[in-house]
Amino acid sequence: xxxxxxxxxxxEQDKYExxxxxxxxxxxxxxxxxxxxxxxxxxxxxxxxxLGHVMDTIPDDIICRYKRMKGFDVLWVPGMDHAGIATxxxxxxxxxxxxxxxxxxxxxxxxxKAWEWKKEYADTIHExxxxxxxxxxxxxxxxTLDEGLNKAVxxxxxxxxxxxxxxxxEKIINWDPVLRTALSNIEIIxxxxxxxxxxxxxxxxxxxxxxxxxxxxxETMFGDTAVFVNPKDKRYKDLVGKMVINPANGDRIPLMxxxxxxxxxxxxxxxxxxxxxxxxxxxxxxxGFPLIKVLDETAHMNELAGEYKGMDRYECxxxxxxxxxxxxxxxxxxxxxHSVGHSERSDAVVEPMLSKQWFVKMKxxxxxxxxxxxxxxxIVFYPKRFSKVLTRWMSTIEDWCISRQLWWGHRxxxxxxxxxxxxxxxxxxxxxxxxxxxxxxxxTWFSSALWPFSTLGWPNVEAEDYKRYFPTSVLNTGxxxxxxxxxxxVFQSLHFTDKNPFERVIIHGLIRDEQxxxxxxxxxxxxxxxxxxxxxxxxAMRYFITTSSAPGLDMRYSEEKIASSQAYLNKIWNAAxxxxxxLGEDYVPTTFAxxxxxxxxxxxxxxxxxxxxxVESKMEVYQFGAASSILYDFVYDDFCSYYLEMxxxxxxxxxxxxxxxxxxxxxxxxxxxxxYPYVPFIxxxxxxxxxxxxxxxxxxxxxxxxxSLIDRKAEKAxxxxxxxxxxxxxxxxxxKMAPNAKVKLSISPKAPFKGIEEYLIRFxxxxxxxxxxxxxxxxxxxxxxxxLTMIEDIDPSLLKEKLSKEAEVLKSEIARGEKMLSNxxxxxxxxxxxxxxxxxxxxxxxxxLSDVEERLKNL
RNA sequence: GGAUGCUUAGCUCAGCGGGAGAGCAUCGCCCUUACAAGGCGGGGGUCGUGGGUUCGAAACCCUCAGCAUCCACCA
Numbered sequence: 001x002x003x004x005x006x007x008x009x010x011x012e013q014d015k016y017e018x019x020x021x022x023x024x025x026x027x028x029x030x031x032x033x034x035x036x037x038x039x040x041x042x043x044x045x046x047x048x049x050x051l052g053h054v055m056d057t058i059p060d061d062i063i064c065r066y067k068r069m070k071g072f073d074v075l076w077v078p079g080m081d082h083a084g085i086a087t088x089x090x091x092x093x094x095x096x097x098x099x100x101x102x103x104x105x106x107x108x109x110x111x112x113k114a115w116e117w118k119k120e121y122a123d124t125i126h127e128x129x130x131x132x133x134x135x136x137x138x139x140x141x142x143x144t145l146d147e148g149l150n151k152a153v154x155x156x157x158x159x160x161x162x163x164x165x166x167x168x169x170e171k172i173i174n175w176d177p178v179l180r181t182a183l184s185n186i187e188i189i190x191x192x193x194x195x196x197x198x199x200x201x202x203x204x205x206x207x208x209x210x211x212x213x214x215x216x217x218x219e220t221m222f223g224d225t226a227v228f229v230n231p232k233d234k235r236y237k238d239l240v241g242k243m244v245i246n247p248a249n250g251d252r253i254p255l256m257x258x259x260x261x262x263x264x265x266x267x268x269x270x271x272x273x274x275x276x277x278x279x280x281x282x283x284x285x286x287x288g289f290p291l292i293k294v295l296d297e298t299a300h301m302n303e304l305a306g307e308y309k310g311m312d313r314y315e316c317x318x319x320x321x322x323x324x325x326x327x328x329x330x331x332x333x334x335x336x337x338h339s340v341g342h343s344e345r346s347d348a349v350v351e352p353m354l355s356k357q358w359f360v361k362m363k364x365x366x367x368x369x370x371x372x373x374x375x376x377x378x379i380v381f382y383p384k385r386f387s388k389v390l391t392r393w394m395s396t397i398e399d400w401c402i403s404r405q406l407w408w409g410h411r412x413x414x415x416x417x418x419x420x421x422x423x424x425x426x427x428x429x430x431x432x433x434x435x436x437x438x439x440x441x442x443x444t445w446f447s448s449a450l451w452p453f454s455t456l457g458w459p460n461v462e463a464e465d466y467k468r469y470f471p472t473s474v475l476n477t478g479x480x481x482x483x484x485x486x487x488x489x490v491f492q493s494l495h496f497t498d499k500n501p502f503e504r505v506i507i508h509g510l511i512r513d514e515q516x517x518x519x520x521x522x523x524x525x526x527x528x529x530x531x532x533x534x535x536x537x538x539x540a541m542r543y544f545i546t547t548s549s550a551p552g553l554d555m556r557y558s559e560e561k562i563a564s565s566q567a568y569l570n571k572i573w574n575a576a577x578x579x580x581x582x583l584g585e586d587y588v589p590t591t592f593a594x595x596x597x598x599x600x601x602x603x604x605x606x607x608x609x610x611x612x613x614x615v616e617s618k619m620e621v622y623q624f625g626a627a628s629s630i631l632y633d634f635v636y637d638d639f640c641s642y643y644l645e646m647x648x649x650x651x652x653x654x655x656x657x658x659x660x661x662x663x664x665x666x667x668x669x670x671x672x673x674x675x676y677p678y679v680p681f682i683x684x685x686x687x688x689x690x691x692x693x694x695x696x697x698x699x700x701x702x703x704x705x706x707x708s709l710i711d712r713k714a715e716k717a718x719x720x721x722x723x724x725x726x727x728x729x730x731x732x733x734x735x736k737m738a739p740n741a742k743v744k745l746s747i748s749p750k751a752p753f754k755g756i757e758e759y760l761i762r763f764x765x766x767x768x769x770x771x772x773x774x775x776x777x778x779x780x781x782x783x784x785x786x787x788l789t790m791i792e793d794i795d796p797s798l799l800k801e802k803l804s805k806e807a808e809v810l811k812s813e814i815a816r817g818e819k820m821l822s823n824x825x826x827x828x829x830x831x832x833x834x835x836x837x838x839x840x841x842x843x844x845x846x847x848x849l850s851d852v853e854e855r856l857k858n859l
Numbered sequence: 860g861g862a863u864g865c866u867u868a869g870c871u872c873a874g875c876g877g878g879a880g881a882g883c884a885u886c887g888c889c890c891u892u893a894c895a896a897g898g899c900g901g902g903g904g905u906c907g908u909g910g911g912u913u914c915g916a917a918a919c920c921c922u923c924a925g926c927a928u929c930c931a932c933c934a
Contacts, residue, residue, distance in 0.1 A: 825914030
């Protein structure tokens with residue numbers, strides 16, 4: 001028997017351990033079942049889980065638990081991501097607090113520290129998975145740096161290299177001067193920063209003219225190779241071809257014309273710094289300019305900056321501007337807001353810099369994805385529009401810079417001959433006496449991109465899991481990592497397995513704080529899921545997170561909604577408690593034949609069956625919000641507020657007892673089974689307290705819709721009684737009668753079903769209910785064929801007011817109906833059922849109106 | 860500059876072609892033996908603007924406005 005109150009601490013205790021030990025999470029134990037698989041979006045080993053992870057994983061868990069009940073052999077692969085840059089930054093930060101830099105330790109020692117870090121955080125993450133109740137298969141847990149995944153990474157790298165799709169090249173890349181590594185384009189966050197636009201005067205050689213050139217980056221002027229104007233720009237026509245003097249260092253550089261330059265921007269004259277700007281780099285290639293780097297890897301000036309050597313880029317900027325100003329070459333300075341790239345991890349202003357790095361040639365890979373999405377077997381996105389996010393990105397993509405100057409990650413499998421410097425790219429480690437390995441590691445997303453197949457055993461295509469569970473069934477993740485992760489899994493999977501990595505992608509939005517702001521460390525507005533669990537229970541949080549927003553849209557964290565989720569669970573808890581009390585101690589579950597059922601039993605069973613059908617149809621397409629709200633309405637309105645109350649009367653009759661109990665049992669059990677994927681802990685607790693349970697709710701099947709149990713007539717009659725009760729209550733309220741004021745009721749010409757009197761007596765405090773051929777005088781309510789009359793305490797003026805109001809409403813309804821039905825377009829084009837419905841409604845309303853008018857006259 | 864989303868009750872949000880919904884808040888009455896984390900009853904919305912399509916529009920199309928996000932550019 002359940003306790004009086006739902007106590008989430010008690011309910012959540014020990015259950016996860018029990019499930020794990022019962023091997024309920026393990027896949028492949030019964031291979032006669034069809035496979036269903038998914039991979040967890042691997043959390044970074046950088047810290048605690050946050051609400052974003054909850055949104056990533058709880059829908060997955062619901063899917064898994066649902067699919068298991070539906071008879072699938074479900075594999076949910078857990079794992080974690082080494083998160084190269086993020087983890088390395090954290091470990092370095094920790095070391096720095098102890099006054100140590102990574103360079104003090106050296107590569108090997110540093111990696112030891114990183115592995116220690118990983119171990120610690122992996123433990124934390126495991127604990128949190130357990131708290132969340134994630135039903136992942138621990139026998140198949142993976143880590144992006146484990147041996148199997150290493151192998152997959154090397155295979156992919158070497159293959160792409162041999163196919164010419166990975167190359168080493170010297171290009172302008174994004175450089176993080178704090179972490180001292182290259183970054184890919186999408187690891188840059190552009191922010192609108194306030195800056196200054198410096199207008200400098202360049203002397204034009206052989207004339208007395210000066211040219212005004214504007215720049216936001218004076219410190220890069222040491223690397224300038226030319227000044228450009230547009231060939232159509234009349235202002236500078238005469239000057240093109242002359243030499244101008246760089247006011248930073250006195251260099252003579254040519255003034256040239258190129259259509260790239262925008263006449264209307266700035267002064268229309270632009271300096272060209274090939275090694276520190278991607279556009280200038282392209283111009284330099286075109287004209288064969290030298291590429292002059294003036295910054296080192298920490299963004300300090302190098303020897304080309306002369307007296308500024310060793311200065312930070314911003315110090316140099318300040319000092320240089322002062323000098324130029326003093327020399328009379330500063331025209332003016334303008335404030336401007338411009339977009340500046342920051343490193344996603346260190347927030348440092350990223351330096352575009354010429355650098356030798358490894359790249360993936362994206363075009364052929366991206367084209368394959370685009371073809372796939374246009375073809376017969378695209379990956380289905382839900383919501384649909386996110387498919388466009390993928391294809392748009394794929395159609396404008398540039399080569400992917402994959403090398404990172406870090407230590408924590410997959411070392412690039414490229415080796416250089418110590419003697420000749422010749423490069424060798426190979427999966428197997430060569431003779432290290434002869435070779436030295438490339439120092440760099442791969443972008444962490446390089447290994448994440450292989451996650452759906454590398455975790456299943458690839459590159460061994462004969463691996464059992466790979467054969468059975470790949471491609472995976474569904475992937476659930478946030479829209480913010482479609483570029484980072486989803487797109488890369490897609491192209492790598494198509495290239496290496498010739499298959500989509502998953503059939504379907506479900507995209508969720510981000511969770512924001514209660515004011516709608518992004519949760520971030522700097523704002524300190526993050527919500528720790530563990531605190532929420534502590535206060536409301538993990539089930540309430542799971543329910544909230546999966547049911548409080550529409551797919552793909554951002555949601556706000558709302559403590560209020562978590563509390564109301566908890567209240568709902570408490571409701572189910574208590575309904576179950578009532579049922580258990582009604583069943584009694586030694587109840588043995590029995591089935592029932594439809595013909596034994598009374599009207600109200602038929603009503604609730606019909607509603608239950610309809611609910612199962614609707615909920616299931618939403619579950620099948622992973623619309624958890626929609627599914628849960630259908631169930632919610634059934635639980636509250638049909639079951640708790642109505643049938644459960646009615647059953648109190650039914651149970652007073654010995655002859656009904658068995659069948660009412662059987663119905664209560666069936667309904668409450670199936671509610672628990674349907675709610676279970678959302679809230680497994682409380683569902684297990686209730687389930688285990690019901691008679692006739694198995695060892696765990698995890699051994700149960702999903703309720704099966706049975707159309708033969710639906711009796712429409714009884715459903716109507718049941719609904720009628722509910723309407724009558726509601727109407728009598730509100731009539732009393734309108735008449736300022738106490739809710740428990742006694743009234744006499746008359747039903748005419750006959751009862752909707754046998755025994756209805758008793759329910760009315762109990763629930764509207766009727767002193768008597770009679771069945772009469774003719775409706776007596778009184779306050780009548782008419783329900784297609786049945787009249788309910790309430791006699792007693794009638795205050796004529798109040799009644800008159802109420803009836804007049806009712807007549808008004810009816811009149812407008814009739815007018816609407818008549819308008820509709822006299823509209824030839826409607827009659828001709830509306831569906832037949834709708835037409836029928838409207839005709840019947842109009843008839844009924846006319847009948848009601850005439851009745852109301854009759855009563856008004858009688859007053 | 861390009862793209863996408865949002866605008867519905869006091870607040871937070873569902874609904875997305877056939878008569879406006881939920882939670883919370885609010886008002887009134889109830890400690891009725893499942894539940895006061897509750898029950899019963901009520902109030903509250905010309906569904907951002909303007910047009911169009913349709914027999915019928917909160918929903919579909921276009922316009923505009925506001926808010927948000929992403930991408931690109933920014934010498």
